[in-house]
Amino acid sequence: MSIAAAIPPPPQAVRRLLMSGNEAVARAVWEAGVRVAAAYPGTPATEMLEYVATYPDIYTEWSVNEKVSLEVAFGATMAGSRSFCAMKHVGMNVASDALMTMTLTGVAAGLVIAIADDVGLSSSQNEQDSRYWGRFAHLPLLEPADSQEAHDYTLAAFELSERFEVPVILRLTTRICHVKGLVNVGERSERAVAGFTKDVNRWVMVPSGASRRLPLMFERERRLRVEAESSALNVIESGSDRRIGFITSGPAYMHVRESFPDAPVYKLGLTFPLPFDRLRRFAGECERLLVVEEVEPLIETELKAQGMTVSGKDILPLIGELSPQVLKPAVARLLGEPLSEQAQAVPMRVFPRPPTMCVACPHLGVYYTLSQLRNVTISGDIGCYTLGFGQPWNALDVCLSMGASMGMALGLDKGRSDVEKDQKIVAVIGDSTFLHMGMQGLLDIVYNRGNVTVLLLDNRAIGMTGGQDNPGSGRDIHGQEAPRVDFTTLVKALGVRAERVHVVDAYQLPVLLRLLRAETKIPEPSVIITNQPCVLIKDYHALRPYQVIEDKCTGCGNCVDVGCPAIHVTRRDRVRKASGREVDLAFVRIESAACTGCGLCLKPCAPDAIVHVETLATPIKVIRKGTELARTPQDV
Amino acid sequence: MSETGRFDTTNILVVGTGGQGVMTATEILAEAAIALGHDVKKTEVAGMAQRGGVVSSHLRFGAKVLSPQITPGTANVLLGFEAAEAMRWRHMLRPEGLVLMNTGRLVPPIVELGLYDYPDDPVAAMRAAGTQVFSFDASRIAQELGDIRLGNTVMLGAISDHLPFPAEVLEGCILKRFAHKKAALVELNQRAFAAGRAAAEAAAKAEAA
Numbered sequence: 001m002s003i004a005a006a007i008p009p010p011p012q013a014v015r016r017l018l019m020s021g022n023e024a025v026a027r028a029v030w031e032a033g034v035r036v037a038a039a040y041p042g043t044p045a046t047e048m049l050e051y052v053a054t055y056p057d058i059y060t061e062w063s064v065n066e067k068v069s070l071e072v073a074f075g076a077t078m079a080g081s082r083s084f085c086a087m088k089h090v091g092m093n094v095a096s097d098a099l100m101t102m103t104l105t106g107v108a109a110g111l112v113i114a115i116a117d118d119v120g121l122s123s124s125q126n127e128q129d130s131r132y133w134g135r136f137a138h139l140p141l142l143e144p145a146d147s148q149e150a151h152d153y154t155l156a157a158f159e160l161s162e163r164f165e166v167p168v169i170l171r172l173t174t175r176i177c178h179v180k181g182l183v184n185v186g187e188r189s190e191r192a193v194a195g196f197t198k199d200v201n202r203w204v205m206v207p208s209g210a211s212r213r214l215p216l217m218f219e220r221e222r223r224l225r226v227e228a229e230s231s232a233l234n235v236i237e238s239g240s241d242r243r244i245g246f247i248t249s250g251p252a253y254m255h256v257r258e259s260f261p262d263a264p265v266y267k268l269g270l271t272f273p274l275p276f277d278r279l280r281r282f283a284g285e286c287e288r289l290l291v292v293e294e295v296e297p298l299i300e301t302e303l304k305a306q307g308m309t310v311s312g313k314d315i316l317p318l319i320g321e322l323s324p325q326v327l328k329p330a331v332a333r334l335l336g337e338p339l340s341e342q343a344q345a346v347p348m349r350v351f352p353r354p355p356t357m358c359v360a361c362p363h364l365g366v367y368y369t370l371s372q373l374r375n376v377t378i379s380g381d382i383g384c385y386t387l388g389f390g391q392p393w394n395a396l397d398v399c400l401s402m403g404a405s406m407g408m409a410l411g412l413d414k415g416r417s418d419v420e421k422d423q424k425i426v427a428v429i430g431d432s433t434f435l436h437m438g439m440q441g442l443l444d445i446v447y448n449r450g451n452v453t454v455l456l457l458d459n460r461a462i463g464m465t466g467g468q469d470n471p472g473s474g475r476d477i478h479g480q481e482a483p484r485v486d487f488t489t490l491v492k493a494l495g496v497r498a499e500r501v502h503v504v505d506a507y508q509l510p511v512l513l514r515l516l517r518a519e520t521k522i523p524e525p526s527v528i529i530t531n532q533p534c535v536l537i538k539d540y541h542a543l544r545p546y547q548v549i550e551d552k553c554t555g556c557g558n559c560v561d562v563g564c565p566a567i568h569v570t571r572r573d574r575v576r577k578a579s580g581r582e583v584d585l586a587f588v589r590i591e592s593a594a595c596t597g598c599g600l601c602l603k604p605c606a607p608d609a610i611v612h613v614e615t616l617a618t619p620i621k622v623i624r625k626g627t628e629l630a631r632t633p634q635d636v
Numbered sequence: 637m638s639e640t641g642r643f644d645t646t647n648i649l650v651v652g653t654g655g656q657g658v659m660t661a662t663e664i665l666a667e668a669a670i671a672l673g674h675d676v677k678k679t680e681v682a683g684m685a686q687r688g689g690v691v692s693s694h695l696r697f698g699a700k701v702l703s704p705q706i707t708p709g710t711a712n713v714l715l716g717f718e719a720a721e722a723m724r725w726r727h728m729l730r731p732e733g734l735v736l737m738n739t740g741r742l743v744p745p746i747v748e749l750g751l752y753d754y755p756d757d758p759v760a761a762m763r764a765a766g767t768q769v770f771s772f773d774a775s776r777i778a779q780e781l782g783d784i785r786l787g788n789t790v791m792l793g794a795i796s797d798h799l800p801f802p803a804e805v806l807e808g809c810i811l812k813r814f815a816h817k818k819a820a821l822v823e824l825n826q827r828a829f830a831a832g833r834a835a836a837e838a839a840a841k842a843e844a845a
Contacts, residue, residue: 018666018676122681146677146704179679179704180666251704258703325707345709345727348761350720351752353653353744355687387687392749560748565688569748586750593784 019183021150021176025114026051027183028154029084032110033191034058036076038069040436041465042088043123044177045116049086050468053477057188062470062477065402065436066091070098070113074167077107078203080194082158086114089130090401094437096133099167101205103137104213106165106220108194110158119173119294120321123464125382125401127319129296134169134272138221141169141272142233143250147181153269156233160270164220164227171271173294175251175321225273233269236282243335245286247279247299247310252292252322259324260331274299276306283308290315290334292322357387359566360542360598362459362506362532366428367393368562368600369512370455376424376520377412379452381405381438383430384463384534392561396428405429406441410450424520425451431458431472435485439494445525446495453519454527457506458487461534473537491527500526507532509603535596543597544612547590552609555585559601559610566594567601645698646800647706650791651725652717653742654688657788661715662693664792665799667809669697672801679704688744692725715795717774717787718742723758726767734768736794736836738787740775770794770843772835778828786828793832803833 019027025048029037037060039049053060059076063069066087076083087095092115099113115133118124134141140160144153150172157168201209228234241262248256249268256265266282268274283289291300291312300312315330316322332339357364367388370378380386380396381404389396398408409427416423429438434456445452462468469475474484491501500519504511512530519526533539550570559567573585590601592613602610648665652658659680666678674697681692694706711729716722716737729735739759747754755761759771772794778787789810796803807829814822 018663018670018678120681175679175704179677180663181677181701181704182670182675254703255705321705323705323707324703345729345731345765347725347727348723348765350724350755351744351747353688353690353721354746355654355689356745357687384687391746391751560745563745565745567745567748568743569750572750584750586748 015185016182017185018180019147019151019185020047020178020180021144021147021172022047022178023051024147024151024183025086025154025170025172026055027185028151029112030055030058031186031188032112032155032158033082033189034084034110034158035081035193036073036083037061037085038063038072038083039086040064040066040069040091041462041468042066042091042116043465044118044174045086045088045091045114045172046465046468047177048114048116049477052084055188057190060477062468064471066095067098070095070102073111073113074098074102074107077109077111079196080109082110082191084112084114086116088124089115089117089128090124090126091115092130092133093128094402096137099133099137099139101210102167103139104205104210104217105203106213106216107161107167108165108197109191110161111167112154112157112161112170113167114154114170114172116172116174116177117294119175122174125399127295129294129298130169130171131271131298132296134171135298138217139167139169139272140164140224140270141171142269143171143271144176144269145249145251145253145267146176147179147183149269150176151183151185153233156269160227164224166220166224171250173251179251221273225275228270228273228275229277231270231275234275234278235267235269236278237265237267238285239264242285243287244331245282245289246292247282247289247303248292249299250294252294255322255324255327256292259327268299271299274302276303279303280306280308290331292316292327294322295319354390355387356390356565357384357563358535359564359594360535360596360600361564362530362534362598363388363457364562364564364598365506365509365512365600366455366457366530367395368604369509369516370395370426370428371561372513373424373426373516373520375422376426379405379409379412379425379427381427381429381433382464383433385428385430385457388428392563401437402433403429403437403439403441405433406438406445406452406454409452409454410441410445410448413450413452414448424453426453426455426516426520428455428457430463431456431460431487432462432468432470434487435471439490442491442496442525442527443494450525451523452525453516454491454525455516456487456491456527456529458529458531459534460539461537463534463536467534467537487529491529496525496527500524501529502527503529503531505532506530507598507600509600540596543599544614545590545592545595545597546599546601546610547592547595547613548588549609549611550587550589552607553587554607554609555587556606557584557586557588558604558606559588560586562601562604564601566591645696645701647711648695648713648715648795648799649706649711649725649728650693650695650715650717651721652691653721653744654691656691656717656742657785658691658693658717661717661788661792662695664809664813665695665795665806666697668799668801668806669695671805671809674698675700677701677704690721690724692721692728713795713798715791717791719758720755723755723762726762726765729767731766732768734770734798735762736791736798737769737771738774738791739771740773740787768843770836770839772832772839774832774835777831777835781824781828781831783824786824789825789828790832790835793829793834794836796829796833797836
């Protein structure tokens with residue numbers, strides 16, 4: 001092809017690839033000779049394991065939750081294999097029980113734990129700073145600043161892990177995971193596997209064993225502090241403008257370098273333990289110091305504890321990314337300089353465009369139905385179905401953490417006021433979230449005789465992170481067939497009575513509504529399992545699309561309340577009913593190119609104005625045009 | 637070209653909604669810049685982009701790129717895949733920057749529900765604010781070619797004459813993606829690219845007139 005020939009071939013012998021931070025970490029995991037890798041999906045960490053799974057010679061798995069994934073990786077290092085584990089920031093809250101003790105045992109082969117913080121909250125319930133784990137667990141922690149460093153630091157982390165026999169934390173943020181840059185890559189080097197050596201003093205953590213390991217942990221930390229003083233991961237970049245010396249790490253380094261090209265910068269790659277001696281020497285070369293770190297003042301606080309005078313979160317925000325647009329004005333104020341006169345364009349006012357559920361999503365029917373229930377408190381969970389809190393459903397009242405819908409529902413039940421004694425408590429949870437952390441909560445509901453109706457939305461995928469497989473999907477990380485959990489048997493085994501367990505098609509609105517009404521009246525735990533697949537996975541099969549017969553649409557707007565993005569309003573009107581009440585009308589069309597024929601909008605449509613696209617080939621008799629009044633939502 | 641840090645960097649902002657192919661288009665632009673020996677960084681503010689939300693993809697290239705993010709007021713070109721989304725990100729553009737935008741609209745449920753209004757005329761609003769806008773209906777062009785998914789090739793065709801490298805380099809990067817697929821698909825994308833290029837040119841002439 002002549003046009004393709006216009007592109008020059010890559011000039012260098014070394015392979016240089018455009019990679020996201022997640023891809024770069026995965027590549028380095030392969031190069032490092034890792035043999036076992038495990039993770040539970042979570043934004044922005046998900047793609048690390050997805051990419052690792054594409055390389056040969058590594059056992060990879062989607063684990064049931066982050067704690068199990070870390071235990072699997074730890075087990076593999078005891079067996080002498082280099083191993084890798086990845087999770088989002090909140091995942092480490094789940095995994096930390098294992099983490100806090102494996103710092104005592106240490107590791108027999110390299111173990112790197114990548115924790116991806118969602119700085120800027122693109123898709124998370126909080127913005128916690130995972131760098132605390134290094135301090136809490138006395139583990140070394142590395143912070144790459146771009147894709148190349150994500151690759152290089154992963155390799156360095158394995159080397160450090162084996163030299164100090166310690167798990168190493170690789171701390172990433174969204175701005176590393178999801179940024180693409182050019183990366184020089186290498187090839188895999190295989191490593192001999194030593195095998196498991198029995199040693200109860202090392203591997204059995206009971207008080208006697210743990211007490212022998214505690215001093216070793218602190219001795220290791222002392223040696224790591226010496227290491228930090230000479231580590232090539234910590235670099236001083238001198239600069240001519242010495243009014244402020246910057247101490248920074250991670251992606252914030254790039255923002256600092258971009259904003260203040262002439263300033264001296266201490267770039268920390270190994271950020272725990274800190275190289276205090278070198279930092280003190282750096283302080284001597286600058287008039288004042290500013291610590292730029294995302295997001296909490298960890299480095300700053302430790303430097304202050306060392307008696308150093310630094311600025312940090314006194315002038316920089318405690319929340320979100322420290323991009324050039326944040327840094328430049330803050331530093332100008334610190335230096336007492338006038339703010340740059342560059343007139344900043346004001347963003348134009350445009351409607352918000354929040355994420356929404358997909359066309360034909362099986363959750364649409366569930367939330368449409370929940371929105372019809374009265375006197376109900378809905379305890380939600382983490383996943384696509386969290387979106388049910390928003391318009392038009394407004395049918396999710398609380399959301400906290402993975403699996404929390406169960407325990408919170410029981411607490412809402414047990415702690416209810418006298419006024420709310422007839423309030424129905426419903427918990428909504430997805431298949432993978434249920435298996436991750438929810439099933440223990442359901443066991444608690446059953447054991448403690450709670451009055452909660454559980455909606456278990458089984459769509460056979462971890463939808464929000466892109467449809468990953470899990471023990472409920474019947475496929476493994478490679479898409480190969482795997483044992484599939486039977487939710488009905490599982491919830492019965494947890495003690496939910498067989499009569500109280502129902503499986504329902506999420507598109508059968510009347511059945512769903514009837515079941516929900518019935519089960520919320522019965523004062524004992526019940527579970528309603530919906531069983532239609534996520535529309536983004538291959539189990540979903542699109543059906544014939546629908547369209548609206550324009551002349552039959554009465555403008556009632558009931559179909560709009562389903563919340564399907566394929567339904568569009570073509571015209572609005574306001575009419576006065578015979579009763580004198582004013583009613584807003586919304587006439588609709590269906591974007592047939594997007595419609596996959598789930599039929600959810602048919603049920604609320606009184607005039608049967610919604611028909612299969614093909615059916616419209618026959619002429620439509622105009623029955624009532626514009627004159628007859630609509631069935632309003634209040635009439636349902 | 638913008639001057640941030642020590643290096644001259646070209647900033648291109650590609651915006652739209654989840655599912656429109658914004659991120660793929662930016663990836664192809666990045667590949668073209670790499671093919672010409674530039675350092676490149678590409679980043680997204682995507683949120684839960686797969687769920688129809690706002691997507692803005694930042695591409696920066698030059699001798700060496702540091703921060704991956706384009707700061708407000710420094711984008712050279714804003715490539716808008718959806719009319720209101722182009723308007724949402726106008727403030728990212730340099731005063732002398734250029735907006736190349738699809739006039740096609742994707743109306744979200746929140747507007748269908750009557751909670752918010754879609755802007756009456758995004759192109760006029762941006763021009764009134766002093767921005768140079770080349771607009772065209774890329775959605776219709778793609779549909780006329782037979783597949784709405786050709787929209788991102790149409791958009792890339794539109795930007796191809798407003799880059800610091802020849803349009804042919806970008807076209808080559810697009811077609812390379814279809815090299816292992818049917819010849820008809822290659823030809824279809826060639827036509828989409830040419831149509832986008834022509835649409836931007838026509839819009840530029842109309843703007844000049």
